[in-house]
Amino acid sequence: MTARDTSNEEQILISHGGGGEMTRRLLAEHIVPPLNNELLGPLDDSAIMPIAAGRLAFTTDAFVVQPLAFAGGDIGRLAVCGTVNDLAVAPAIPKALSLALVIEEGLPIRVLDTIVESIARTAREAGVVIATGDTKVVEHRRGDGLIITTAGIGEMRDGVEFGLERIGSGDVVIVSGRIAEHGLAVMSAREGLAFDTELESDVAPLNHLIGRLFETGADIKFLRDPTRGGLAGVLADLAEDTGCSIELDEDAVPLSPVARHTAELLGLDPLTVANEGKVVIVVAERDADRVLKACHADPLGQHAAIVGRLTETQPPLVELLTRAGGRRIVQRPHGEELPRIC
Amino acid sequence: MTARDTSNEEQILISHGGGGEMTRRLLAEHIVPPLNNELLGPLDDSAIMPIAAGRLAFTTDAFVVQPLAFAGGDIGRLAVCGTVNDLAVAPAIPKALSLALVIEEGLPIRVLDTIVESIARTAREAGVVIATGDTKVVEHRRGDGLIITTAGIGEMRDGVEFGLERIGSGDVVIVSGRIAEHGLAVMSAREGLAFDTELESDVAPLNHLIGRLFETGADIKFLRDPTRGGLAGVLADLAEDTGCSIELDEDAVPLSPVARHTAELLGLDPLTVANEGKVVIVVAERDADRVLKACHADPLGQHAAIVGRLTETQPPLVELLTRAGGRRIVQRPHGEELPRIC
Numbered sequence: 001m002t003a004r005d006t007s008n009e010e011q012i013l014i015s016h017g018g019g020g021e022m023t024r025r026l027l028a029e030h031i032v033p034p035l036n037n038e039l040l041g042p043l044d045d046s047a048i049m050p051i052a053a054g055r056l057a058f059t060t061d062a063f064v065v066q067p068l069a070f071a072g073g074d075i076g077r078l079a080v081c082g083t084v085n086d087l088a089v090a091p092a093i094p095k096a097l098s099l100a101l102v103i104e105e106g107l108p109i110r111v112l113d114t115i116v117e118s119i120a121r122t123a124r125e126a127g128v129v130i131a132t133g134d135t136k137v138v139e140h141r142r143g144d145g146l147i148i149t150t151a152g153i154g155e156m157r158d159g160v161e162f163g164l165e166r167i168g169s170g171d172v173v174i175v176s177g178r179i180a181e182h183g184l185a186v187m188s189a190r191e192g193l194a195f196d197t198e199l200e201s202d203v204a205p206l207n208h209l210i211g212r213l214f215e216t217g218a219d220i221k222f223l224r225d226p227t228r229g230g231l232a233g234v235l236a237d238l239a240e241d242t243g244c245s246i247e248l249d250e251d252a253v254p255l256s257p258v259a260r261h262t263a264e265l266l267g268l269d270p271l272t273v274a275n276e277g278k279v280v281i282v283v284a285e286r287d288a289d290r291v292l293k294a295c296h297a298d299p300l301g302q303h304a305a306i307v308g309r310l311t312e313t314q315p316p317l318v319e320l321l322t323r324a325g326g327r328r329i330v331q332r333p334h335g336e337e338l339p340r341i342c
Numbered sequence: 343m344t345a346r347d348t349s350n351e352e353q354i355l356i357s358h359g360g361g362g363e364m365t366r367r368l369l370a371e372h373i374v375p376p377l378n379n380e381l382l383g384p385l386d387d388s389a390i391m392p393i394a395a396g397r398l399a400f401t402t403d404a405f406v407v408q409p410l411a412f413a414g415g416d417i418g419r420l421a422v423c424g425t426v427n428d429l430a431v432a433p434a435i436p437k438a439l440s441l442a443l444v445i446e447e448g449l450p451i452r453v454l455d456t457i458v459e460s461i462a463r464t465a466r467e468a469g470v471v472i473a474t475g476d477t478k479v480v481e482h483r484r485g486d487g488l489i490i491t492t493a494g495i496g497e498m499r500d501g502v503e504f505g506l507e508r509i510g511s512g513d514v515v516i517v518s519g520r521i522a523e524h525g526l527a528v529m530s531a532r533e534g535l536a537f538d539t540e541l542e543s544d545v546a547p548l549n550h551l552i553g554r555l556f557e558t559g560a561d562i563k564f565l566r567d568p569t570r571g572g573l574a575g576v577l578a579d580l581a582e583d584t585g586c587s588i589e590l591d592e593d594a595v596p597l598s599p600v601a602r603h604t605a606e607l608l609g610l611d612p613l614t615v616a617n618e619g620k621v622v623i624v625v626a627e628r629d630a631d632r633v634l635k636a637c638h639a640d641p642l643g644q645h646a647a648i649v650g651r652l653t654e655t656q657p658p659l660v661e662l663l664t665r666a667g668g669r670r671i672v673q674r675p676h677g678e679e680l681p682r683i684c
Contacts, residue, residue, distance in 0.1 A: 017406075019570030020676045045428035045567075046399040048498060053395035059388040060440035060493055061476045064359075086387035098402035100491045102444075134403045134491075138682070142486040149442045149476075151402055151493030156390060225387075228361030334362045340480070 012107045017137025030113055031101075031135060034120040039096065039131040047131035049096060055156035057092035059083055062149040066340045068115065070189040072181070072200030073276075075148055076118035078342060081205050081276055082227070083152035084126045088207040089223035089279060091162070091214070092154030096131035097123065099150055103135065104143030115146065126205035128152070157214060167221050167242045172288040173308040174281040176209060176301045177202065178254040179231050183273035183341050184262045193265065199258045204277030209298040216294045218287035224280045227342060229333055232271040234280045235308070235318045236332035245313035248320045248330060254303040271320075272333040274341045282310070354449045359479025372455055373443075373477060376462040381438065381473040389473035391438060397498035399434035401425055404491040408682045410457065412531040414523070414542030415618075417490055418460035420684060423547050423618055424569070425494035426468045430549040431565035431621060433504070433556070434496030438473035439465065441492055445477065446485030457488065468547035470494070499556060509563050509584045514630040515650040516623040518551060518643045519544065520596040521573055525615035525683050526604045535607065541600045546619030551640040558636045560629035566622045569684060571675055574613040576622045577650070577660045578674035587655035590662045590672060596645040613662075614675040616683050624652070 015022040032040060039047040063079045080097065087094040099119065103112065123130055185201035187193075206225065213220055226234045231253070235246050255270055263270045277300060283291045288306055295301030313319070318330040357364040374382060381389040405421045422439065429436040441461065445454065465472055527543035529535075548567065555562055568576045573595070577588050597612055605612045619642060625633045630648055637643030655661070660672040 014681050015676075018676075018681050019575070020674065022676070044432075046401040046432040046434065046496075048397050048399050048432060048434075051393055051396060051398040054393060055390050056393040056398075056495070057388040057390050058438060058440060058495060059474050060442045060491070062442035062444050062478045062491060064444060064478045064480050090386075090388040090390060092388065092390075096400060098400060098493045100402045100404040100493075102404050102406060102489055102491075132401050132493075136404045136406045138406050138486050138489075141483045143489075144480050144484040147444055147480075147485075147489065149402070149404060149444075149491035149493075151440045151442075151474075151491075153398070153400060153495060154388075233361075332362065334360075334364070339356050339360050 010109045012103050012105055012109060012112065012137055014105050014137055014139060017135065023135065027135060030109060031116055034117050035130045037129045039129055040133065047096065049131065052155060057087050057090040057154040057156055059086040060149065060151040061086065062147065063342055064144060064147055064340055065186060065342055067189050068111065068145050070201055071185045071198055073203040074115055074118050075146060076115035077122045078203050078276060079148040079150045080119055080122040080126060081203050082342060083150040084128060084205040084207055085225040087152050087154035088210045089225055090154065091157045091160055091210060091223055093157065094126060094128045094152055094154040094207050096129050097150050097152045099130050099133040101135045102143055102147040103137050104145050105137060105140045107145055122205065126207055160214065162222060164241050167244065167282055167310065169244055169310050169312045170285050171221060171282050171310045172285050172306055173246060174283060174288065174291055174304060175231060175254060175307050176279045176295050177303040178256045178259065179275055179278060180255065180259050180263060180270035180273035182276040183338055184259055186341050187266055188262060199262055202275055202277035204300050206277060206279050206300065209300045210279060212294045212298050213281065213291055216290045218291045219284040220281060221284065222282035226275045226278055226280050228274050230272040230274055231280065232330045233332045235330065239316040239318050243316050244310040245316050246308050246318045247311055248308040248318060250320050250323045252305050252307045254305050271330060274338065276342065352451045354445050354447055354451060354454065354479055356447050356479055356481060365477065369477060372451060373458055376458050377472045379471045381471055382475065389438065391473065394497065399429050399432040399496040399498055401428040402491065402493040403428065404489065405684055406486060406489055406682055407528060407684055408486065409531050410453065410487050412543055413527045413540055415545035416457055416460050417488060418457035419464045419545050420618060421490040421492045422461055422464040422468060423545050424684060425492040426470060426547045426549055427567040429494050429496035430552045431567055432496065433499045433502055433552060433565055435499060436468060436470045436494055436496040436549050438471050439492050439494045441472050441475040443477045444485055444489040445479050446487050447479060447482045449487055464547065468549055502556065504564060506583050509586065509624055509652065511586055511652050511654045512627050513563060513624050513652045514627050514648055515588060516625060516630065516633055516646060517573060517596060517649050518621045518637050519645040520598045520601060521617055521620060522597065522601050522605060522612035522615035524618040525680055526601055528683050529608055530604060541604055544617055544619035546642050548619060548621050548642065551642045552621060554636045554640050555623065555633055558632045560633045561626040562623060562633065564624035568617045568620055568622050570616050572614040572616055573622065574672045575674045577672065581658040581660050585658050586652040587658050588650050588660045589653055590650040590660060592662050592664045594647050594649045596647050613672060616680065618684065
């Protein structure tokens with residue numbers, strides 16, 4: 001799956017982005033049918049949908065991942081999940097996404113088709129509609145194969161109050177599954193690494209899993225999807241924002257053997273590598289077990305584990321209790337090591 | 343204003359997009375302060391805002407205009423207006439926008455600053471907030487200086503019923519001002535054309551003007567901003583969708599002398615050239631005068647005019663009564679002539 005193909009297959013042309021007949025046909029033949037729904041169908045400039053009074057969550061993300069496809073997913077699945085997950089941790093019930101495609105001239109239409117189908121499939125999986133969209137084309141070497149920007153709206157969950165001031169010493173940190181698999185899968189695809197056991201991106205919509213957590217009635221205090229910056233980034237932010245330290249148990253952090261091995265090969269700390277189908281949960285200690293059980297009952301939460309606890313230690317830092325019995329401070333990554341991962 | 347500058351001034355680096363400390367600083371120093379508001383400030387993944395029950399309008403557009411700045415505007419102003427105007431014609435009251443930036447490595451930070459300030463100024467002018475955003479960086483020659491994707495949400499106007507079935511023979515077509523100025527200004531900047539009288543893009547937020555139209559209580563049946571495809575595109579769609587023909591009076595279509603001259607130089611039909619601050623209005627004949635007066639009372643509607651009428655002629659076509667006294671069929675542009683105009 002490359003941005004430009006030298007074979008004779010049909011490719012995106014600049015004229016597909018002119019807003020005229022060619023654009024119409026591209027939309028009618030390749031983009032709208034797989035995504036089709038009542039909101040998108042009319043191809044009006046705005047989708048119009050009923051909304052209940054309350055609080056709305058609104059988010060956006062641009063996706064520039066390379067390569068466009070990797071083990072376990074592609075840029076289309078990533079674009080849907082990224083926005084669905086940002087809404088889900090708000091915590092909102094995701095309702096509708098917008099989809100803006102910026103296609104580089106020369107992209108094989110077959111590649112576009114595959115990605116649009118992946119978007120459609122992932123949206124169905126998450127239970128959201130692609131309500132509105134836009135498609136533009138840029139010249140060769142003015143784009144990057146395909147850049148996707150999604151925005152999303154969701155209805156905030158009633159009766160849930162997140163607030164950093166409610167988080168304190170004794171609260172428990174749960175991670176919903178094995179970490180680092182998205183970033184490692186993309187880096188492996190980029191580096192051309194191959195393994196006996198395939199490492200796949202974890203990219204998945206988390207809204208159903210998160211719904212299960214709230215159904216338990218547990219006192220959930222914080223949710224965050226550990227994307228860029230990984231688990232380390234989320235916990236470093238949390239320590240800074242709450243003024244509490246976090247004790248993280250290395251042995252308890254879910255990590256598959258193949259991910260551990262790949263991270264070693266690539267020289268990466270799994271704690272700082274991006275996830276796209278995991279959620280970090282902070283919950284009152286008394287409720288930790290039922291939240292963990294709710295995770296385990298969901299296909300995406302099989303490997304969920306309690307990985308740490310908030311403490312009163314000052315200054316507020318994230319401290320890793322290492323497998324070897326030592327302690328080290330976990331810091332937020334500086335940011336240069338993994339560009340173009342989402 | 344170029345995407346890559348050879349001077350020593352500060353430029354965007356790949357590490358600005360890594361999601362770490364460099365990204366944080368770029369946001370904190372260059373992006374968030376000009377745009378700042380209560381929703382964006384916390385830099386959470388989602389903005390959370392109160393919403394009244396009713397119908398919500400949701401839209402998105404990706405902007406790939408080149409050059410990034412042109413007489414009368416820039417890609418930032420364009421990105422805000424494009425989305426605000428799509429909401430305004432829904433017809434909705436625009437409330438909040440999302441802003442996703444995909445920056446090409448090497449973009450001078452001075453250029454980014456200018457565009458972010460333009461976004462902030464235009465959002466204030468339109469009365470909308472930039473509620474949520476995302477920033478990514480791609481390598482040199484993998485992007486196009488700056489690609490901006492905005493999505494927008496608005497509250498649908500109560501008591502307004504648009505519906506193609508309500509449009510019929512005798513209804514009047516009004517254009518809110520002089521046409522073709524956006525497309526011609528961008529093409530002139532691209533071609534390096536210079537004129538004694540400066541031709542400026544009309545890019546502007548139309549929501550306040552459209553609000554005035556509804557205040558008249560007139561029976562407004564259709565609104566559309568004639569962007570890509572121009573007035574010709576909007577009217578060709580309208581004829582096809584309503585099954586009515588449209589008689590368009592060439593002499594009545596507002597067109598400045600400099601725009602007429604520029605279109606001739608560039609070999610373009612002004613009817614097919616994009617506008618970014620104009621609205622096409624279909625109104626019951628009895629209400630045409632008060633809608634026209636409401637336009638004239640707004641700074642953006644000074645040159646508004648009645649340009650045509652719907653008729654029962656079959657098959658449904660757009661017919662231009664030319665200045666020379668002839669008739670010609672107006673068709674939707676095929677789409678290749680003006681790429682990268684928005």
